[in-house]
Amino acid sequence: xxxxxxxxxxxxxxxxxxxxxxxxxxxxxxxxxxxxxxxxxxxxxxxxxxxxxxxxxxxxxxxxxxxxxxxxxxxxxxxxxxxxxxxxxxxxxxxxxxxxxxxxxxxxxxxxxxxxxxxxxxxxxxxxxxxxxxxxxxxxxxxxxxxxxxxxxxxxxxxxxxxxxxxxxxxxxxxxxxxxxxxxxxxxxxxxxxxxxxxxxxxxxxxxxxxxxxxxxxxxxxxxxxxxxxxxxxxxxxxxxxxxxxxxxxxxxxxxxxxxxxxxxxxxxxxxxxxxxxxxxxxxxxxxxxxxxxxxxxxxxxxxxxxxxxxxxxxxxxxxxxxxxxxxxxxxxxxxxxxxxxxxxxxxxxxxxxxxxxxxxxxxxxxxxxxxxxxxxxxxxxxxxxxxxxxxxxxxxxxxxxxxxxxxxxxxxxxxxxxxxxxxxxxxxxxxxxxxxxxxxxxxxxxxxxxxxxxxxxxxxxxxxxxxxxxxxxxxxxxxxxxxxxxxxxxxxxxxxxxxxxxxxxxxxxxxxxxxxxxxxxxxxxxxxxxxxxxxxxxxxxxxxxxxxxxxxxxxxxxxxxxxxxxxxxxxxxxxxx
Amino acid sequence: xxxxxxxxxxxxxxxxxxxxxxxxxxxxxxxxxxxxxxxxxxxxxxxxxxxxxxxxxxxxxxxxxxxxxxxxxxxxxxxxxxxxxxxxxxxxxxxxxxxxxxxxxxxxxxxxxxxxxxxxxxxxxxxxxxxxxxxxxxxxxxxxxxxxxxxxxxxxxxxxxxxxxxxxxxxxxxxxxxxxxxxxxxxxxxxxxxxxxxxxxxxxxxxxxxxxxxxxxxxxxxxxxxxxxxxxxxxxxxxxxxxxxxxxxxxxxxxxxxxxxxxxxxxxxxxxxxxxxxxxxxxxxxxxxxxxxxxxxxxxxx
Numbered sequence: 001x002x003x004x005x006x007x008x009x010x011x012x013x014x015x016x017x018x019x020x021x022x023x024x025x026x027x028x029x030x031x032x033x034x035x036x037x038x039x040x041x042x043x044x045x046x047x048x049x050x051x052x053x054x055x056x057x058x059x060x061x062x063x064x065x066x067x068x069x070x071x072x073x074x075x076x077x078x079x080x081x082x083x084x085x086x087x088x089x090x091x092x093x094x095x096x097x098x099x100x101x102x103x104x105x106x107x108x109x110x111x112x113x114x115x116x117x118x119x120x121x122x123x124x125x126x127x128x129x130x131x132x133x134x135x136x137x138x139x140x141x142x143x144x145x146x147x148x149x150x151x152x153x154x155x156x157x158x159x160x161x162x163x164x165x166x167x168x169x170x171x172x173x174x175x176x177x178x179x180x181x182x183x184x185x186x187x188x189x190x191x192x193x194x195x196x197x198x199x200x201x202x203x204x205x206x207x208x209x210x211x212x213x214x215x216x217x218x219x220x221x222x223x224x225x226x227x228x229x230x231x232x233x234x235x236x237x238x239x240x241x242x243x244x245x246x247x248x249x250x251x252x253x254x255x256x257x258x259x260x261x262x263x264x265x266x267x268x269x270x271x272x273x274x275x276x277x278x279x280x281x282x283x284x285x286x287x288x289x290x291x292x293x294x295x296x297x298x299x300x301x302x303x304x305x306x307x308x309x310x311x312x313x314x315x316x317x318x319x320x321x322x323x324x325x326x327x328x329x330x331x332x333x334x335x336x337x338x339x340x341x342x343x344x345x346x347x348x349x350x351x352x353x354x355x356x357x358x359x360x361x362x363x364x365x366x367x368x369x370x371x372x373x374x375x376x377x378x379x380x381x382x383x384x385x386x387x388x389x390x391x392x393x394x395x396x397x398x399x400x401x402x403x404x405x406x407x408x409x410x411x412x413x414x415x416x417x418x419x420x421x422x423x424x425x426x427x428x429x430x431x432x433x434x435x436x437x438x439x440x441x442x443x444x445x446x447x448x449x450x451x452x453x454x455x456x457x458x459x460x461x462x463x464x465x466x467x468x469x470x471x472x473x474x475x476x477x478x479x480x481x482x483x484x485x486x487x488x489x490x491x492x493x494x495x496x497x498x499x500x501x502x503x504x505x506x507x508x509x510x511x512x513x514x515x516x517x518x519x520x521x522x523x524x525x526x527x528x529x530x531x532x533x534x535x536x537x538x539x540x541x542x543x544x545x546x547x548x549x550x551x552x553x554x555x556x557x558x559x560x561x562x563x564x565x566x567x568x569x570x571x572x573x574x575x576x577x578x
Numbered sequence: 579x580x581x582x583x584x585x586x587x588x589x590x591x592x593x594x595x596x597x598x599x600x601x602x603x604x605x606x607x608x609x610x611x612x613x614x615x616x617x618x619x620x621x622x623x624x625x626x627x628x629x630x631x632x633x634x635x636x637x638x639x640x641x642x643x644x645x646x647x648x649x650x651x652x653x654x655x656x657x658x659x660x661x662x663x664x665x666x667x668x669x670x671x672x673x674x675x676x677x678x679x680x681x682x683x684x685x686x687x688x689x690x691x692x693x694x695x696x697x698x699x700x701x702x703x704x705x706x707x708x709x710x711x712x713x714x715x716x717x718x719x720x721x722x723x724x725x726x727x728x729x730x731x732x733x734x735x736x737x738x739x740x741x742x743x744x745x746x747x748x749x750x751x752x753x754x755x756x757x758x759x760x761x762x763x764x765x766x767x768x769x770x771x772x773x774x775x776x777x778x779x780x781x782x783x784x785x786x787x788x789x790x791x792x793x794x795x796x797x798x799x800x801x802x803x804x805x806x807x808x809x810x811x812x813x814x815x816x817x818x819x820x821x822x823x824x825x826x827x828x829x830x831x832x833x834x835x836x837x838x839x840x841x842x843x844x845x846x847x848x849x850x851x852x853x854x855x856x857x858x859x860x861x862x863x864x865x866x867x868x869x870x871x872x873x874x875x876x877x878x879x880x
Binding site: 113516 | 589618643644709710711732824826838839841845
């Protein structure tokens with residue numbers, strides 16, 4: 001009997017282990033149509049689940065408030081259950097290999113070859129008059145032309161749509177300044193609010209603020225700035241980009257476009273007076289030698305930075321991304337951070353081709369292809385844009401204006417849950433999905449985002465922002481941008497032609513390999529440059545870096561980028577008959 | 579009866595079967611992926627439609643300066659780990675000498691727990707301790723050392739100390755866990771040897787030196803040889819977390835480089851080629867270690 005029980009237990013363990021091994025195997029069922037293709041339901045009245053896969057996005061399965069009121073409105077409209085799934089590069093590569101993708105996918109231009117050669121994208125031209133009427137509306141004529149000519153593997157078909165389209169006169173606009181010179185408002189007032197027109201002015205302001213505030217209330221040391229080292233070069237070159245007027249073409253910020261001249265430069269190999277990278281290296285070197293930079297700035301990641309901002313250990317910065325809870329916790333005092341504009345202000349940019357780094361397509365392997373196309377088409381509609389930016393008609397807005405209760409909800413700290421459950425863009429990343437940008441003018445004459453009006457900008461200011469507005473004579477904080485542009489002290493991005501980068505072909509593997517290698521070399525050289533004790537040491541470090549980059553064949557990569565950008569400019573001129 | 583005897587004979591084999599299947603699935607089947615190193619593989623496109631490039635990526639290995647650098651880093655880390663391999667054995671001997679069982683169990687438990695802590699948590703702890711604003715520098719200030727005068731130590735940002743600092747963290751994390759096998763070996767030592775030694779007047783130290791150490795040497799030697807064969811498998815999570823611009827050149831080991839090339843840069847074909855090179859070197863080292871074991875001990879490990 002004992003032996004029998006022992007055998008039984010042994011067998012049971014083996015079975016459990018075998019099940020555990022087999023449990024790791026996935027199983028996906030695909031339905032085949034009569035022609036053998038993976039089928040989609042042609043009955044769009046049936047409620048189905050539609051999945052949308054987007055890179056670096058808040059997954060709906062882990063988002064606290066999902067499904068929000070906005071989500072339910074979308075689901076009711078389309079008779080679907082909507083799921084938004086976060087992707088990273090590894091998951092995307094795996095799904096491309098297996099073909100097991102979401103119904104709608106969003107990829108970067110580097111994946112175009114993968115998608116088109118693997119025949120993963122549905123040709124939307126087959127649905128022009130049926131399910132894709134919004135996609136083919138007049139608003140998207142330029143975008144569709146670009147996608148057809150440059151994003152279809154020379155097949156002249158429409159496979160991709162993009163988010164964020166903004167036509168002429170519909171440039172970006174925000175209530176607060178998001179990028180520029182961050183200051184602690186209370187300290188900035190104490191030192192007399194000197195004007196900041198350059199990096200040197202900013203260093204002087206930071207020095208004076210640090211003299212007033214040497215440690216936090218908890219006795220922690222205070223620094224002027226820190227850095228996030230998990231976004232490539234961005235943290236170390238963004239201030240220079242704002243100072244000199246460039247936006248990045250690649251995610252590593254190695255190649256930049258002049259927003260006024262629409263010329264491409266290599267951030268590291270350009271002449272010093274043109275290069276934001278070298279401008280910033282000098283800037284941060286000076287800050288380091290003045291004892292203003294956080295000594296941990298080379299090892300911090302974004303979360304570490306947030307932690308220090310939340311404790312009040314920083315006095316400055318370059319954007320509003322890492323404040324953590326500081327501004328929220330100091331909303332009723334003037335100890336909040338505010339941002340003063342730099343030379344280039346982040347507004348005014350149009351985007352005729354949409355955001356070219358996000359390409360949406362319907363998967364040819366989708367089990368609900370027609371429903372997926374219908375959903376993607378809805379993402380291209382004015383109705384969707386108004387819904388996600390402004391809310392539900394009759395509940396949050398009517399007659400082209402936001403309701404007072406909705407405006408009050410956003411700025412009321414006691415209604416944070418309610419605001420989250422509403423789920424507008426701003427609290428959730430819907431703007432990455434809407435084909436129409438927030439400041440686009442819809443057919444009813446109002447913007448998609450009814451928040452982008454002077455009246456609304458003025459209605460939900462914190463104590464610090466009100467004080468800032470009354471000090472500078474503004475209706476709302478970002479009005480300072482308009483003033484500086486009018487006075488000629490700053491310039492916006494209204495002259496940039498985003499179609500040039502939208503039409504650039506994707507870098508081949510050899511060039512990408514060089515770019516990744518040189519980005520690593522530059523990133524590793526930053527500490528040596530920033531910590532240089534004097535000009536001689538700086539120049540020595542600079543010469544070494546340039547020598548290492550040449551050995552890594554950076555010239556080959558730069559040549560490819562310059563030629564490709566030039567070709568893209570010529571192609572755009574042909575297509576748009578400029 | 580003979581049939582039943584046959585079942586008992588294979589019972590243990592059946593119990594091992596799931597693990598053999600796991601090894602087959604996750605260690606042997608991926609070997610088919612080596613073929614990607616001969617093509618310019620693009621995810622989503624069938625291999626037959628990708629360009630065949632032959633030995634292009636293997637030739638690139640010999641011209642890539644990063645390969646030498648990461649190999650150097652890997653061998654240094656592995657070398658330090660090998661130098662430190664006696665420590666778990668010494669720890670086990672010392673632990674065994676603790677006669678109060680509850681105390682022994684507590685020490686063993688607390689020394690083993692770090693093995694189960696993720697490297698992400700370890701990084702956060704290390705940042706809290708060793709960063710410029712960390713506890714270590716706070717203690718320096720308490721003892722009168724003014725860190726504002728540039729005396730503060732930022733060990734996490736010092737490329738010169740990265741080898742020893744990372745090895746110290748590795749040791750802290752794995753000491754208790756690695757000592758378990760030696761503790762098991764100690765319990766297998768014949769107690770009569772200790773009794774005889776005590777009769778001859780040997781104390782704790784002499785017993786450890788002349789009985790415990792020689793008895794453990796066989797176990798130590800086998801593990802040492804296996805470590806040498808595994809020399810290139812330094813892991814990657816630890817170095818991935820602690821890598822920053824100041825330490826990057828010295829902390830990047832082979833596995834981390836393969837991750838950066840293969841997954842971050844999505845240069846899959848080149849990543850596979852580096853992986854194949856790593857396998858080839860590991861096989862050669864294991865063969866040498868096996869032959870050395872035979873020469874020294876008179877029997878092979880494998």
